[in-house]
Amino acid sequence: xxxxxxxxxxxxIGDNNKLDIPEGLWIKCNACKAIVYKKExxxxxxxxPKCNYHFRISxxxxxxxxxxxxxxxxxxxxxxxxxxxxxKDSKRxxxxxxxxxxxxxxxxxxxxxxxxxxxxxxxxxxxxxxxxGGSMGSVVGxxxxxxxxxxxxxxIPLAIVSCSGGAxxxxxxxxxxQMAKVSSCxxxxxxxxxPYISILTDPTTGGVSASLAMLGDIIIxxxxxxxxxxxxxxxxxxxxxxxxxxxxxxxxLLKHGMIDMVVARRELKQTIGNxxxxxxxx
Amino acid sequence: xxxxLDFERPISELELKIEEFKQLSNGQGKDLSKEILxxxxxxxxxxxxxxxxxxxxxxxxxxxxxxxxxxxxxISYIFHNFIELHGDRLFSDDPSIVGxxxxxxxxxxxxxxxxxGRNFKEKVYRNFGMPHPEGFRKALRLFTLAEKxxxxxxxxxxxxxxxxxxxxxxxxxxxxxxxxxFVMAELKVPxxxxxxxxGGSGGALALGVANRVLMLxxxxxxxxxxxxxxxxxxxxxxxxxxxSEALKLTAYDLLPLKVIDEIIKEPLxxxxxxxxxxxxxxxxxxxxxxxxxxxxxxxxxVQQRHEKFRQMGVFKEL
Numbered sequence: 001x002x003x004x005x006x007x008x009x010x011x012x013i014g015d016n017n018k019l020d021i022p023e024g025l026w027i028k029c030n031a032c033k034a035i036v037y038k039k040e041x042x043x044x045x046x047x048x049p050k051c052n053y054h055f056r057i058s059x060x061x062x063x064x065x066x067x068x069x070x071x072x073x074x075x076x077x078x079x080x081x082x083x084x085x086x087x088k089d090s091k092r093x094x095x096x097x098x099x100x101x102x103x104x105x106x107x108x109x110x111x112x113x114x115x116x117x118x119x120x121x122x123x124x125x126x127x128x129x130x131x132x133g134g135s136m137g138s139v140v141g142x143x144x145x146x147x148x149x150x151x152x153x154x155x156i157p158l159a160i161v162s163c164s165g166g167a168x169x170x171x172x173x174x175x176x177x178q179m180a181k182v183s184s185c186x187x188x189x190x191x192x193x194x195p196y197i198s199i200l201t202d203p204t205t206g207g208v209s210a211s212l213a214m215l216g217d218i219i220i221x222x223x224x225x226x227x228x229x230x231x232x233x234x235x236x237x238x239x240x241x242x243x244x245x246x247x248x249x250x251x252x253l254l255k256h257g258m259i260d261m262v263v264a265r266r267e268l269k270q271t272i273g274n275x276x277x278x279x280x281x282x
Numbered sequence: 283x284x285x286x287l288d289f290e291r292p293i294s295e296l297e298l299k300i301e302e303f304k305q306l307s308n309g310q311g312k313d314l315s316k317e318i319l320x321x322x323x324x325x326x327x328x329x330x331x332x333x334x335x336x337x338x339x340x341x342x343x344x345x346x347x348x349x350x351x352x353x354x355x356x357i358s359y360i361f362h363n364f365i366e367l368h369g370d371r372l373f374s375d376d377p378s379i380v381g382x383x384x385x386x387x388x389x390x391x392x393x394x395x396x397x398x399g400r401n402f403k404e405k406v407y408r409n410f411g412m413p414h415p416e417g418f419r420k421a422l423r424l425f426t427l428a429e430k431x432x433x434x435x436x437x438x439x440x441x442x443x444x445x446x447x448x449x450x451x452x453x454x455x456x457x458x459x460x461x462x463x464f465v466m467a468e469l470k471v472p473x474x475x476x477x478x479x480x481g482g483s484g485g486a487l488a489l490g491v492a493n494r495v496l497m498l499x500x501x502x503x504x505x506x507x508x509x510x511x512x513x514x515x516x517x518x519x520x521x522x523x524x525x526s527e528a529l530k531l532t533a534y535d536l537l538p539l540k541v542i543d544e545i546i547k548e549p550l551x552x553x554x555x556x557x558x559x560x561x562x563x564x565x566x567x568x569x570x571x572x573x574x575x576x577x578x579x580x581x582x583x584v585q586q587r588h589e590k591f592r593q594m595g596v597f598k599e600l
Contacts, residue, residue, distance in 0.1 A: 084539065084596035085530045089515040138595030145592065167483075167505050169515060172529045173541050176483060176505040177594035180491045183463035184591045191468075207505070209456035210444075210484045215464055229455035229484070230446030234510075238446050248451055258454050 029053050031224070045265045054222050054265055056202060058104075059111045059128040062161055066124065066269050067115035074113040075150070076143045081108060084138070085172050093170040100131045108139040109164070112147045117159070118273035120282050123151040127163040127208070134164030136208055137171040141178025144212065148185040152192050157281050159272060161199040162213040165231075166206015179211035186215050195279045197272055200227050200250070200259065218275055219259040220268070221250035227259075285348045289332055289340055293551060296325040329550045336500075339523040341532045342508060344500040345479050346442075349554035351561070352411075353380060353395030353438045356478060359561030360568065361386055361393060367427075369420060373453060376417030378409045378441070379489075381424045383433070386568060392428035394421045394489060395438030395478070411480070412445035415458035418488050422462050425469055434472040434572055437489040442507060444485030459488040466491035467591070468584055472575035474568060476546070477501040477533075478553075493578075493587050494571045495541065497533040498564070499548040503541070504531035541594065 027038050031053035041048060045065060046055040057065070063072050080097075087093040101107055109131035115124050125147050127134040144160065151158040167175035189196060198216025200209075202225035210229050213219075221227060228248040236243055246252050250262045263271045276282065286294050300321045307314040336344070344350070357364050361384035369375040381394035396413060399405035421437075428435045444455055466473060475492035481503030497503060506514075508526035513519040530536075533545040546567050549556035578586065 078600040080598045080600055082596045082598050085528070087528050089525075089528065138597045141595055142597055169506055169511050169529070171596075172505050172531065173503055173536055174539060174595050176487055176503075177541060177591065179460075179484065180463050180467070180487060180591045181594050183460060184467035184491070184588050187464050187467040188588065205456075207484055210459040210488075211463055212460070214454070214457040214460040227456075228451050229444060229459070230451065234446045235448065235451065239448060243448070247448070256452050256454070258457060 030055070047265055052223060052264070054202065054224055056129060056163070058130065059106070059126040059161075062126045063111070063113075063115070063124070065265070066159070066161070066272070067117055068119065072113050072115035072124070074111060076112055076146055077107060079108065079139045079143055081137065081139050083170075084174060085170070087170040087172070089170075096132060096170070104128065104131055106131060108143065109134045109136070109168075110140045110143050112143045114150070114154075114156075117269060117276070120157070120273065120276055121154070122157045122159055122276070123147045123154070125158075125160040127161060129163045129165075129203075132168065132170075134162075134208070135166060135168035135175070136164060136178050137168035137175045138178065140168075141175075141181050144182050145185045148182070148189050151194060152189055155192070155194065157195045157197065157276050157279070158189065159197040159199060160212055160216075161201060162204040162208050163201045164204060164206070164208040164213075166208055166210075176207065179207050182212045183215060186212060190217075195276060195281065197275060199268070199272070201225050203227070205229065205231055214258070217279075220261055220263050220271065221253060221259050222268070223250055223262055223264055225250045227253050287340070287343050287347065289336075290551070293325065293329055293332065296321060296328060300325065326550065333550065333552075337523075338526045338530070338532055338535075339508070341500050342502050342526050344552050345502040347552065347554050348400075350479055351553055351557040352400070353397045353440055353478065355557060356438055356561055356564065357384065357393055357395075359558060360565045361391070364393070367424060370416045370423055372419055373416045376409075376414050376420060377407055378411050378413045378445075379417035379421055381421060386436075386565070386572065389434075389572070391434045391436050391572075392424055393436045393438065394424055396441035396485070396489070398440060398479075409445060411441045412443060413441065413485055413488075414445055414447075414450045415453045415455050418444075418458040418462050421489055422458075422465055425462075425465060429469050429471050432471060434474070434575070435469065435492075436568060436572075437473070437475045437492065439475060439477045439481050439486045439489050439503075440479035441482045441485045442480055443482035444488070459484045462488040463491050467587060469587075470580035470584060472572065472578065472583055473587070474571050474575070476564065476568075477503050477542070478564075482507060491587065491591065493575055493583060493590070494543045496544050496546055496564075496567060496571070497536060497542045498546050498553060498560070499533055500552050501533060502526075502531040503533075503536055504529050539596075 029048040032051035034050040112125045200221040364384040366382040380397045398411035399408040473492040475490045477497040508522040511525040512521035549559045553560040
């Protein structure tokens with residue numbers, strides 16, 4: 001009897017916390033549904049110790065993961081969103097931005113700055129998915145463009161960690177133009193012989209994948225990350241059939257020759273460091 | 283066959299009547315010229331009234347009008363000696379993007395554009411103007427060919443978007459689009475892009491990183507289709523009309539945002555009512571812009587293009 005009761009209790013904790021890592025001692029893995037000890041997951045870079053599922057992590061956690069302690073210096077944090085289209089759906093666009101701003105304490109969906117990775121100075125841009133789905137509008141495009149230009153000026157490598165649903169609808173055509181803007185900046189960057197490491201995390205789709213994310217010299221993806229141009233739901237509606245298991249996942253892209261490697265989170269920093277070193281930067 | 287949008291029907295009915303009167307006039311020797319003139323004036327006024335106050339949704343419908351001229355129509359009107367080139371040399375030939383060498387007056391250029399189909403069979407063949415990666419890669423191959431032979435590039439944009447399908451994803455739709463943006467940014471020859479109908483998201487932009495971006499008066503250019511936007515933000519695909527208003531996707535919206543350089547006027551009632559006149563308007567604009575860009579050297583062209591897109595976006599700095 002005690003066994004059954006215990007089981008239902010555990011299940012309840014899991015069900016209440018489907019997406020984010022919850023407060024509390026235990027969490028349920030999104031993939032294998034195992035109930036795992038939270039501290040153990042955190043110690044494991046937020047990777048499920050049972051099935052290797054990579055929980056989504058915040059931009060700040062990503063900075064801590066990739067840069068040497070207290071070397072990251074954020075820039076352009078004062079760039080903020082305008083509302084050029086006066087866009088309104090069920091809510092006004094500035095309200096949505098304010099809401100995200102209040103909840104997360106950051107002004108836009110990407111954090112940019114310089115930092116040291118295994119002692120090598122790099123420019124680093126990290127998307128924050130919780131800020132309007134990591135979507136790219138004018139500010140995100142501008143911040144990334146400036147980071148690319150800083151990397152050119154300082155003659156140092158660039159790494160961008162993508163985590164985004166794509167272009168931001170609320171800025172309409174201007175969001176689409178950010179794809180051309182960052183790609184044009186990257187084209188300039190490549191002429192300098194500088195390395196750009198693109199890191200794709202779950203999810204990387206739409207206008208972000210169809211611009212900066214797929215333009216890396218080296219493209220690395222985290223295990224299981226959803227990566228593609230169109231979202232799976234749109235594809236299912238178009239072709240009117242269920243998508244095969246594993247479609248658009250990191251391993252699928254590796255198999256189809258679209259990325260260089262799939263790297264587990266705990267080895268990510270060392271791998272990037274090694275690559276940058278091979279390419280002549282340290 | 284003329285297929286009418288709802289708001290076009292009264293115009294078409296009047297036009298039909300005028301045609302009938304003209305035939306009566308010719309066949310039976312009756313002089314109806316006064317009546318015909320009256321009707322023609324009335325029709326012109328009706329067109330003006332109808333088209334002066336089009337909603338963004340109505341413009342969206344015009345951009346997708348089944349009778350609207352497509353890329354190959356403009357190619358045959360505007361250019362001569364067109365030689366179509368095929369294939370991406372990697373996987374296949376995508377019929378939803380066409381391209382080749384052509385003469386504009388006596389000047390050889392490369393022209394590339396998405397191609398929609400007119401009847402059902404053609405539509406399927408052209409995949410409704412929705413390219414696969416091989417389409418974008420064909421365009422890319424042709425861009426670099428143009429660069430090698432110092433030929434200006436003209437792109438005609440008309441697509442609902444890049445095709446969202448299994449094969450497209452497997453073969454790297456995102457990479458194909460990204461690579462086009464990247465290579466177009468550095469191309470050492472003049473590029474002029476014209477949105478002639480639907481400028482659907484990344485699939486449109488993949489041919490749109492140009493020194494000059496022109497847009498036909500009733501074309502649209504958007505980050506997402508109104509239907510797609512409505513489905514995501516309103517959770518209701520039926521709210522496409524509202525979404526089209528919110529997205530500000532018309533030529534007149536885009537000019538002040540500096541996304542386009544010029545609006546090319548359409549004949550009264552839209553390009554499909556007088557494709558020949560539309561083509562003349564477009565040809566004149568293309569010649570003028572090409573003459574202007576011919577004064578730039580390759581480095582200046584790349585620099586100008588870079589600065590143009592580098593400045594895009596609206597934001598605040600606290």
